[in-house]
Amino acid sequence: VPLFALVDCNNFYASCERLFRPELKGRPVVVLSNNDGCVIARSSEAKALGIPMGAPAFQWEREFRKSGVAVFSSNFQLYGDLSARIMTTLEDLAPSVEVYSIDEAFLDLSGVADPEGLCLAIRERVLRWVGIPVSIGIASTKTLAKLANRVAKKQPQHGGVFDLEGSQGAGADLAAAILSETEVGDVWGIGPRHAKRLWARGVRTALDFTRVPRAWVRREMSVVGLCTQLELSGVSCLALSRAPAPHKSLLCSRTFGRLVTEPAHLREAVSAYAVRVAEKLRREGAEASSVQVFIATPRHRENMAQHSGLATVALPAATAHTPSIIEAALRALEQCFRPGYEYQKAGVMLVGLTPTSGRQVSLLDLDPEERRRQRGLMSALDAVNRRFGCGTLRYAITAAPDRPWHMRQTRRSPRYTTNWDELPTVG
């Protein structure tokens, strides 16, 4: 019998910020998106103030001040490092771990004698070793484990761990009761669109959803919806995958600090994003076969001329060579740029990824000597930037003195754990 657990960090980013600022305990904390645009994480105190997920920061400034909310720009280096520590701790204690996101992991607990006891121990150890509180849901499918996790979070009497299977074979009744108390839109895999259509048909709860005819679900929600429906009924469709699948695409995109009209500024921004995404590509040990660029004007202003452009340029041969990728990105930008618009956002996506080793040799390949030279250059560049900090070696086009597209980030906390200059001091 399969058995899954979902470990989910409580208010992860907010908990990370609080870890090095113990005086914030009990105080509302929010973390803002890049560009300090909107709220992407809230402590429980901030949730209690009614600040919704995704709230535009500027609309809430007054409330932040009035209620003494501690506001942070996002600090993904810090979150990523703490996440890695948590995952390592899980690997130590659980038989099989799938890292699902920066703050979540599925565990395979099939055959474990006392799953609830194990999870209580895991929770305790992560709290003690890393300092981040987690909640754990246990059930026979991943989707039900997600549901059990919600219960663990919402009902503190369970001590942060909730087993939907129950202890004395009361599983089925317990599951039905929980399903009937869960709104259908709160089910993992059912988003706002499907939730709305289901409500229109009188399907309100997760339990209702399990009774919708399969043919309808298949037709209107594809096989993905069918899978969700089966999982809710206790039929496991989603297996645990231990090794992360290789990426199929990689993206670097940003909202600009200010609106941009100058093609020169767009070229700088797109080049900078191309550099970053190419670095990611090499870290993955992969090469890309084409480059996609998109640019867009703001979405939330109806009285402004809108344009969003997307163009793809194929690379002559799969590569991870930054200058080649910049060149392709700039050609794509040229294709989708339209003068006279105020752009707010741009992105560079690499697609058609293949592992660096074992790639197909193309007739269009550079001669092997040139390939070796390019790879050597990239390795040297990455090594220098790793050793002396990213941005030590830069491309001239990304280093213009005036960069109006640069993102705003006014309230970032120190990178306590990943940056020598920003270590916390004790004393």
Place this chain on the structure above:
DNA sequence: TCTGGGGTCCTAGGACCC
């Protein structure tokens, strides 16, 4: 003035092939 960034999968339709 001010609303993030980074992914995945599925489906339908068109081009093209034999």
Place this chain on the structure above:
DNA sequence: TCTGGGGTCCTAGGACCC
């Protein structure tokens, strides 16, 4: 009166996730 069947690949759009 009547105009096949089956496959692949690509793209765009939609939906979902964190």
